[in-house]
Amino acid sequence: MSTIGGLKKMVASAVVRGVEEARARIFGHILNPTGQRSPHKILRKKMIGEKVSQWYPYDIKGDDPLVMARQEQERLSKLEMLKRRGKGPPKKGQGKRASKRSK
Structure with a gap:
């Protein structure tokens, strides 16, 4: 049972990551999954x-x-x-x- 729950979480996180990447590609956003500081906001102005x-x-x-x-x-x-x-x-x-x- 625990392996099924872990598998569901893994698949769900992969789907979410895929959706986020697609959204970033479509709208021209920069994907930052680690949340590190980036100069992109300043360079975008x-x-x-x-x-x-x-x-x-x-x-x-x-x-x-x-x-x-x-x-x-x-x-x-x-x-x-x-x-x-x-x-x-x-x-x-x-x-x-x-x-x-x-x-």
């Missing part, structure tokens, strides 16, 4: 990098060296104006932190 890059406008600075040169020139002229007013950056080793240490 759509990539978002292309959408994010489309959100931002095209940046001309990288292509045109004249735009970069003009920005650099504006930065230098602003720095020169600040230096004339005495508001420019301090010399190396004479900033706020250095003055705190020397006390």
Whole structure:
């Protein structure tokens, strides 16, 4: 009697496994009978990098060296104006932190 019950369980589990495999094949699922962690769920998602890059406008600075040169020139002229007013950056080793240490 016990062998018949064991045989029924074995046949039933084989049928269930076969049905699960067929279902996975039909619907395109990944069969994971052991239940181990798998990256499939993450890899199944759509990539978002292309959408994010489309959100931002095209940046001309990288292509045109004249735009970069003009920005650099504006930065230098602003720095020169600040230096004339005495508001420019301090010399190396004479900033706020250095003055705190020397006390």
